[in-house]
Amino acid sequence: MEAKVTFDVDRCKGCGLCASVCPKQIVALDETVTNRKGYHPAGVTDISKCIACASCAKICPDSIITVEKF
Amino acid sequence: MTVVYQKSKGLTDVELHYCPGCHHGIAHKLIAETLEEMNAIDTAVGVCPVGCSVFADKYFSCDMFNAAHGRAPAVATAIKRTHPDQPVFTYQGDGDLASIGAAEIVHAAARGEKITTIFINNAIYGMTGGQMAPTTLIGQKTTTSPLGRTVEQAGMPMRMAEMLSTLDGVAYAERVCLTDIPNLNKAKKAIKKAFQLQMEGAGFTFVEILSTCPTNWGFSPLDANKWLKENMVPYYPLGVVKDVTKEVAK
Amino acid sequence: MAKKELWKGNEAMAEAAIRAGCDAYFGYPITPQSEIPEYMSLHMPQEGRVFLQAESEVATINYLYGAGGSGKRVMTSSSSLGVSLMQEGLSWLSGAEVPCVLLNCMRGGPGLGTIQPGQADYYQMTRGGASGDHHFVCLAPGNMQEAVDMIQESFDIADQYRNPCLIVVDGLIGQMMEPIEWHEVKKRDLPPKTWAADGRKGRAEHNVIKTIFVEPEDDNEFNEHLARKFEEMKKNEVRYEKTQCDDAEIVIVAYGTPARVSLSVVRKLRAQGVKVGLFRPQTIWPYPEEALHEVAAQDSVKRILCVEMSEGQMIDDVRLSVEGQKPIDFYGKAGGVVPTVEEIAEQVEKAVKEAVR
Numbered sequence: 001m002e003a004k005v006t007f008d009v010d011r012c013k014g015c016g017l018c019a020s021v022c023p024k025q026i027v028a029l030d031e032t033v034t035n036r037k038g039y040h041p042a043g044v045t046d047i048s049k050c051i052a053c054a055s056c057a058k059i060c061p062d063s064i065i066t067v068e069k070f
Numbered sequence: 071m072t073v074v075y076q077k078s079k080g081l082t083d084v085e086l087h088y089c090p091g092c093h094h095g096i097a098h099k100l101i102a103e104t105l106e107e108m109n110a111i112d113t114a115v116g117v118c119p120v121g122c123s124v125f126a127d128k129y130f131s132c133d134m135f136n137a138a139h140g141r142a143p144a145v146a147t148a149i150k151r152t153h154p155d156q157p158v159f160t161y162q163g164d165g166d167l168a169s170i171g172a173a174e175i176v177h178a179a180a181r182g183e184k185i186t187t188i189f190i191n192n193a194i195y196g197m198t199g200g201q202m203a204p205t206t207l208i209g210q211k212t213t214t215s216p217l218g219r220t221v222e223q224a225g226m227p228m229r230m231a232e233m234l235s236t237l238d239g240v241a242y243a244e245r246v247c248l249t250d251i252p253n254l255n256k257a258k259k260a261i262k263k264a265f266q267l268q269m270e271g272a273g274f275t276f277v278e279i280l281s282t283c284p285t286n287w288g289f290s291p292l293d294a295n296k297w298l299k300e301n302m303v304p305y306y307p308l309g310v311v312k313d314v315t316k317e318v319a320k
Numbered sequence: 321m322a323k324k325e326l327w328k329g330n331e332a333m334a335e336a337a338i339r340a341g342c343d344a345y346f347g348y349p350i351t352p353q354s355e356i357p358e359y360m361s362l363h364m365p366q367e368g369r370v371f372l373q374a375e376s377e378v379a380t381i382n383y384l385y386g387a388g389g390s391g392k393r394v395m396t397s398s399s400s401l402g403v404s405l406m407q408e409g410l411s412w413l414s415g416a417e418v419p420c421v422l423l424n425c426m427r428g429g430p431g432l433g434t435i436q437p438g439q440a441d442y443y444q445m446t447r448g449g450a451s452g453d454h455h456f457v458c459l460a461p462g463n464m465q466e467a468v469d470m471i472q473e474s475f476d477i478a479d480q481y482r483n484p485c486l487i488v489v490d491g492l493i494g495q496m497m498e499p500i501e502w503h504e505v506k507k508r509d510l511p512p513k514t515w516a517a518d519g520r521k522g523r524a525e526h527n528v529i530k531t532i533f534v535e536p537e538d539d540n541e542f543n544e545h546l547a548r549k550f551e552e553m554k555k556n557e558v559r560y561e562k563t564q565c566d567d568a569e570i571v572i573v574a575y576g577t578p579a580r581v582s583l584s585v586v587r588k589l590r591a592q593g594v595k596v597g598l599f600r601p602q603t604i605w606p607y608p609e610e611a612l613h614e615v616a617a618q619d620s621v622k623r624i625l626c627v628e629m630s631e632g633q634m635i636d637d638v639r640l641s642v643e644g645q646k647p648i649d650f651y652g653k654a655g656g657v658v659p660t661v662e663e664i665a666e667q668v669e670k671a672v673k674e675a676v677r
Contacts, residue, residue: 011085013091020292061088061093061096063099065075140376165349170376198349214357214361223372
């Protein structure tokens with residue numbers, strides 16, 4: 001199974017809720033990047049570990065995450 | 071390639087104005103998903119409150135009303151009674167529902183209006199800048215309880231799910247929260263059940279969602295989640311408060 | 321000389337009420353005046369006075385009825401649509417002859433409208449949205465200094481006439497910061513509140529605060545009594561300010577923030593030789609009808625320009641005062657938009673051209 005997680009980076013508010021619910025701890029805010037709103041956007045640090053549970057997508061208050069799997 | 075999760079069609083494409091980590095966005099999407107799963111986006115009518123979610127009409131794809139502060143249950147009552155086959159819901163905060171709208175929600179519940187009320191309890195008035203709400207906890211500092219709420223000054227906080235459940239017209243009342251995935255899943259189930267019971271004509275259905283207001287509580291989103299679990303849940307217990315279907319089965 | 325202090329409008333107005341001896345404040349949060357209940361929530365208990373955040377504006381006005389009717393100095397503040405909810409209560413307060421102070425920090429409307437400054441509550445404040453024959457002295461400060469002075473007087477005005485005293489500011493005055501001085505405001509000679517229902521304590525007769533009549537003739541007589549009281553208010557409480565009206569050809573009539581903007585217009589255009597003046601009501605009830613009538617009667621005056629942050633409400637009183645003596649133009653900005661110096665100046669110049677035709 002291969003997972004694909006897409007973040008609508010410019011809509012991310014850097015709240016960190018997604019990172020807090022990822023069971024594999026592979027979602028984090030990228031502190032080296034600032035998006036259009038001025039936040040550190042969230043992203044997946046190691047997609048190979050992703051199990052496509054979509055916990056991140058479910059909790060995101062702004063619905064910016066899409067999860068797909070092959 | 072299968073899509074495991076994507077943004078619900080029950081939500082529009084408009085960017086949410088809510089603060090980072092605010093639970094409004096999560097609550098909105100659970101309702102949106104429920105309407106989508108019920109094939110009800112085209113028939114549902116929602117009524118938003120005065121509060122941070124006064125702009126909820128921009129975010130839900132179904133037809134929406136704005137109501138005067140606290141009056142959403144009255145507005146929804148009239149919509150449902152004149153459109154009985156369509157799902158009708160109100161989405162209200164603690165100022166809207168428990169303060170100025172206390173009479174309206176009591177009467178809608180007492181009459182057993184076949185509407186669903188989603189009550190966002192974040193123990194504070196968000197939109198106007200952090201004043202005390204009827205649901206503010208004892209000792210909690212707000213801009214109108216600057217030294218902390220006391221029983222002598224403002225009484226104990228109001229538990230709306232329990233209070234409304236004393237009325238026979240209430241078919242279903244549950245309290246949930248959105249701090250983690252297991253609780254989010256329970257919240258979604260509760261919302262779905264509330265809408266289903268509405269459409270079965272069981273009576274008034276009510277889901278109280280304990281939510282965070284990171285900005286006015288003065289916390290980061292994650293610390294706000296922690297504060298909610300440690301402080302709000304003990305006073306506002308999670309779980310089903312009333313379920314007439316279980317009682318009938320008994 | 322008093323020290324100048326930098327204050328935010330809402331907080332200064334709250335402090336002014338406390339200095340005036342306000343015993344109790346009740347209110348509900350609503351933008352753009354929420355800083356007033358917030359300030360009161362901290363300072364009133366510190367002064368040993370009463371503060372309570374009401375469950376709604378409907379409850380608020382009834383708290384005022386209770387505290388005012390039992391002899392206390394009581395105040396609330398709200399904005400536009402919140403004041404609308406208080407209309408029934410205001411009718412009761414007037415009918416029961418109970419004093420209180422009510423501050424309306426106006427915003428754009430109608431309905432929820434906007435949170436920015438407006439003046440579209442003129443009808444609400446002067447004609448009232450409530451039932452029955454009633455009038456309230458309505459003070460209209462033009463800046464923060466006037467606001468803090470007038471609020472301190474408003475409690476005396478309310479007590480003197482046993483009637484709500486209203487104060488109307490726009491959201492800009494509530495939200496701005498500017499230096500003010502705390503003046504010794506002249507106190508009125510007021511009788512004790514022997515009418516209050518605050519416990520008989522040996523009083524020969526019991527006091528009742530109510531508005532009901534069984535016999536229409538009794539209500540009629542009572543209304544005649546109120547009418548006489550309102551005539552007294554009209555005689556005593558008119559306030560206005562004239563700026564460079566004596567030789568003016570165009571007279572701007574405005575109150576509150578548009579009047580302040582118009583002051584800049586007068587200075588700017590006078591420097592260019594335009595004979596413009598400003599007539600500024602400082603009470604919108606009673607309206608300075610006589611004074612405006614006299615100004616309109618001046619030979620120099622060609623046209624009157626009424627400027628409001630609304631689609632035209634005070635214009636009615638301007639027309640009543642001017643009584644057809646001179647033509648009246650209107651310039652309005654609604655929805656929370658404040659007119660600029662340039663916009664009003666353009667209107668004056670239009671009026672000048674019209675006058676020459």
